[in-house]
Amino acid sequence: MTISRKCVPFTPFERELSKSTIAIVTAGGVHLKDQEGFNIADELGDLTYREIPADVDSADLMVTHHHYDHRDADEDINVVFPIDVLRDLHAEGFIGGIAKKHIGYMGYTMQLKAMYEGTAREIANDIDKASRADAVVLTGG
Amino acid sequence: MKGIPTVLITVSPEVSAQMRPPRALYPKGFKIGNSLGRPGMRDLQKKVLRDALELLNQNTRPGAAVTIEYPEYGEQYEPPHVKKLS
Numbered sequence: 001m002t003i004s005r006k007c008v009p010f011t012p013f014e015r016e017l018s019k020s021t022i023a024i025v026t027a028g029g030v031h032l033k034d035q036e037g038f039n040i041a042d043e044l045g046d047l048t049y050r051e052i053p054a055d056v057d058s059a060d061l062m063v064t065h066h067h068y069d070h071r072d073a074d075e076d077i078n079v080v081f082p083i084d085v086l087r088d089l090h091a092e093g094f095i096g097g098i099a100k101k102h103i104g105y106m107g108y109t110m111q112l113k114a115m116y117e118g119t120a121r122e123i124a125n126d127i128d129k130a131s132r133a134d135a136v137v138l139t140g141g
Numbered sequence: 142m143k144g145i146p147t148v149l150i151t152v153s154p155e156v157s158a159q160m161r162p163p164r165a166l167y168p169k170g171f172k173i174g175n176s177l178g179r180p181g182m183r184d185l186q187k188k189v190l191r192d193a194l195e196l197l198n199q200n201t202r203p204g205a206a207v208t209i210e211y212p213e214y215g216e217q218y219e220p221p222h223v224k225k226l227s
Contacts, residue, residue, distance in 0.1 A: 008161045008162075008163055008203035008204045009144065009163065010144075010163040010164075010203040011144030011145060011146045011147070011163065012146065013146035013197040013198060017194055017195070017197065017198065022194065025147075028174075028176070068173045068174045069173070069174050070174055071174070072174050072175055072179060072180050073174060075180040075181075076180030076181055078177055078180075078183070078186055079174065079175050079176060079177050079178060079179065079180055079186070080174065080176050080177070082177050082186055082190050084183075085177065085183065085186045085187055085190045086190065088183070088187055089187065089190060089191065089194075094191060094194070095194065124145060127145060128143055128145060133145065134146070135145070135146040135147065135148070135194075135197050136145055136146070136147045136148075137147075137148055137149075137150065137190070137193060137194065138147050138148065138149040138150070138162070139149070139150050139176045139177070140149075140150075140151060140152065140153065140157070140173075140176060141152075141173050141174050141176070
């Protein structure tokens with residue numbers, strides 16, 4: 001399917017939040033400390049992404065990104081990747097569940113077409129097939 | 142391809158608008174790197190995330206960001222602007 005460059009690809013949401021599973025996809029360069037960091041040496045950017053499991057300890061996450069000041073995220077990853085906040089909302093019954101898989105990538109690239117047509121599509125497929133999310137929260141840096 | 146409903150939290154609304162997000166929240170005056178607020182401000186972070194998720198069920202205008210003010214954030218920052226071609 002070709003995505004129109006002119007229209008907004010809007011998908012309706014017709015569920016109750018309290019019965020919905022939510023995933024986080026961040027362009028803030030978030031990944032597990034034991035995963036390979038993003039390649040910040042390449043001026044063209046890094047088109048890869050990292051999968052973050054639902055049961056991750058937020059202390060095991062870090063940021064590799066050289067196009068924003070991530071000192072606050074280093075102190076509290078929830079300012080760009082709100083996994084503990086999502087857990088709080090789940091505990092309160094505001095949302096129904098936390099998706100099995102979340103995604104971090106480095107939202108800086110000079111390869112826009114490859115990001116748009118490649119990485120973004122792969123992430124969408126991954127979220128669709130493996131995370132069982134009903135909706136996704138997107139964050140940048 | 143099946144669509145997935147999304148909501149974006151952006152601190153650069155002009156920049157994000159170029160990608161025409163279906164739903165977006167701009168927490169006014171938050172700086173880059175503080176999408177949900179400042180470190181440790183869990184109540185504020187929860188409020189921002191709740192507001193963003195609630196946009197999923199609201200009649201927002203696709204492509205435009207909804208701006209919400211959070212005075213408890215404190216010092217405000219000017220978001221980056223998109224350079225217009227002359």
